[in-house]
Amino acid sequence: MRPEAGPVPAVGDAVVDLTPTGVKEWAIRTFGESDKAVLEFGVLVLLAALAAGLGRLALRRTAAALAGVAAVGAVGALAAVTRPDSSSPADALPSLVGAATAAALLHLLVRRLTRPRPAAAPGADRRGFLVAAAGVAAGATGALLLGRTVGSTRSGHATASRNALRLPRPVSPAPAVPPGAQLPVEGISPFVTPNRDFYRVDTALVVPRVDADTWRLRIHGRGVARERVLTLPELLRREVVERDITLACVSNEVGGTLVGNARWLGVRLADLLRECGVRPPSAGGPADQLVARSVDGMTIGTPVQDVMDGRDALLAFGMNGEPLPFTHGFPVRMVVPGLYGYVSACKWITSLELTTFDAYDAYWVPRGWAARAPVKTQSRIDTPRSASGVTAGRVTVAGVAWAQHRGVSRVQVRVDEGPWQDAELGTEAGRDTWRQWRYRWQAAPGRHTLTVRATDGTGAVQTERRTGTMPDGATGLHSVTVAVKE
Ligand SMILES: Nc1nc2c(c(=O)[nH]1)N[C@H]1C(S)=C(S)[C@@H](COP(=O)(O)O)O[C@H]1N2
Numbered sequence: 498m499r500p501e502a503g504p505v506p507a508v509g510d511a512v513v514d515l516t517p518t519g520v521k522e523w524a525i526r527t528f529g530e531s532d533k534a535v536l537e538f539g540v541l542v543l544l545a546a547l548a549a550g551l552g553r554l555a556l557r558r559t560a561a562a563l564a565g566v567a568a569v570g571a572v573g574a575l576a577a578v579t580r581p582d583s584s585s586p587a588d589a590l591p592s593l594v595g596a597a598t599a600a601a602l603l604h605l606l607v608r609r610l611t612r613p614r615p616a617a618a619p620g621a622d623r624r625g626f627l628v629a630a631a632g633v634a635a636g637a638t639g640a641l642l643l644g645r646t647v648g649s650t651r652s653g654h655a656t657a658s659r660n661a662l663r664l665p666r667p668v669s670p671a672p673a674v675p676p677g678a679q680l681p682v683e684g685i686s687p688f689v690t691p692n693r694d695f696y697r698v699d700t701a702l703v704v705p706r707v708d709a710d711t712w713r714l715r716i717h718g719r720g721v722a723r724e725r726v727l728t729l730p731e732l733l734r735r736e737v738v739e740r741d742i743t744l745a746c747v748s749n750e751v752g753g754t755l756v757g758n759a760r761w762l763g764v765r766l767a768d769l770l771r772e773c774g775v776r777p778p779s780a781g782g783p784a785d786q787l788v789a790r791s792v793d794g795m796t797i798g799t800p801v802q803d804v805m806d807g808r809d810a811l812l813a814f815g816m817n818g819e820p821l822p823f824t825h826g827f828p829v830r831m832v833v834p835g836l837y838g839y840v841s842a843c844k845w846i847t848s849l850e851l852t853t854f855d856a857y858d859a860y861w862v863p864r865g866w867a868a869r870a871p872v873k874t875q876s877r878i879d880t881p882r883s884a885s886g887v888t889a890g891r892v893t894v895a896g897v898a899w900a901q902h903r904g905v906s907r908v909q910v911r912v913d914e915g916p917w918q919d920a921e922l923g924t925e926a927g928r929d930t931w932r933q934w935r936y937r938w939q940a941a942p943g944r945h946t947l948t949v950r951a952t953d954g955t956g957a958v959q960t961e962r963r964t965g966t967m968p969d970g971a972t973g974l975h976s977v978t979v980a981v982k983e
């Protein structure tokens with residue numbers, strides 16, 4: 498069975514989809530990247546509590562307890578078959594087989610406890626019960642391990658296809674990162690975020706492991722004169738480009754870490770669309786929204802105009818010199834400079850449909866997020882850290898600022914309520930990436946608050962007005978307070 502069809506991930510995923518956005522935001526804020534582990538643990542705790550309750554009930558009313566087991570199984574089965582990535586009723590099987598097994602075991606265990614005791618061996622039933630229960634636990638563990646082994650041979654195909662992937666050389670390589678883009682400051686975010694440190698945000702409880710050999714991308718919809726279905730080798734044979742692009746999440750709070758910069762390898766999405774006969778709205782094309790779908794049923798809507806306006810909107814298969822990691826969308830994802838991830842960066846992509854914003858709302862839109870969401874100008878102080886202590890004298894304040902596709906033209910720092918002072922900028926690598934900055938501060942003893950703001954390439958200054966992440970990205974200035982010692 499597909500690992501995603503298991504009752505725990507299926508119910509967990511359904512809970513994610515049904516959870517009100519406010520609660521989801523709270524969970525991301527509170528648990529960060531452990532949010533999924535917390536959710537799975539919650540489902541397991543709930544199941545354990547239900548099992549204990551049904552076990553007690555079974556001693557008095559076995560039929561009612563069996564009905565309870567059936568109900569739990571039905572919830573799992575229903576969740577599994579109604580997931581958007583479920584294509585077969587067989588996805589109900591893990592829950593149904595699990596419930597049937599649970600019912601049989603409950604029956605067996607309860608009988609052990611309630612059978613009239615033979616006078617000769619008082620207490621034997623309790624021992625019998627414990628032996629049977631231990632047997633059940635051992636059997637369940639064995640089944641789990643067997644399932645894991647079978648599951649790993651399945652995902653073995655995906656792993657093998659990723660190991661076998663040889664990334665092509667780009668016809669249009671990214672220019673070398675200018676040496677001055679990386680400032681020699683301890684504690685600053687590196688200009689290129691290593692893959693293992695790159696933030697991850699998605700709704701998938703089980704990371705999709707897609708076999709590159711069977712992967713397909715379908716392009717269809719309004720204004721598509723020539724529909725296409727592409728394989729990975731076909732994509733790799735196209736004109737390959739390499740670009741440095743900073744990706745940011747709309748859920749990133751001011752000063753947050755849901756942003757990263759990588760060197761992406763892929764093909765230009767606009768060229769591909771043009772070959773399919775797609776025209777942007779500005780040239781009279783009938784579709785203004787490009788909806789990307791992923792293997793796990795995510796839908797992400799991007800303005801066709803943005804994809805085709807000449808920016809480096811990519812179908813990417815490489816990230817920092819290696820094939821995309823599974824967690825970042827192997828084998829192929831979208832990356833569009835200047836747009837938040839939830840409206841541009843579909844991972845594990847399988848289809849691209851041309852439609853309109855009027856006709857279709859992508860996944861996050863009915864959940865209260867804006868349908869269109871360009872990245873807002875932001876800046877962050879990486880060092881010194883908030884609530885840290887420094888020694889009076891020269892202190893280097895440094896961090897990153899981003900305003901993808903507009904570029905960062907200026908960064909300023911304010912100490913307490915003082916005047917804005919220009920920071921030194923790292924060399925610009927391009928307007929689609931973040932930019933490092935540093936400010937040499939003559940720190941006087943006491944508690945001080947440092948605040949940063951950026952100006953984008955159009956001359957617009959980052960707004961001071963504080964807004965939350967909902968519906969289209971947080972605004973406001975990042976501050977840190979530090980204690981300066983003599
Ligand atoms: N299939 C899929 N793609 C997705 C998402 C998702 O949940 N599922 N999340 C999006 C969001 S909200 C962001 S911010 C980026 C994050 O990409 P990363 O995890 O590689 O950093 O992926 C986008 N692509």
Ligand SMILES: [Mo]
Binds near residue numbers: 747
């Ligand atoms: Mo996001």
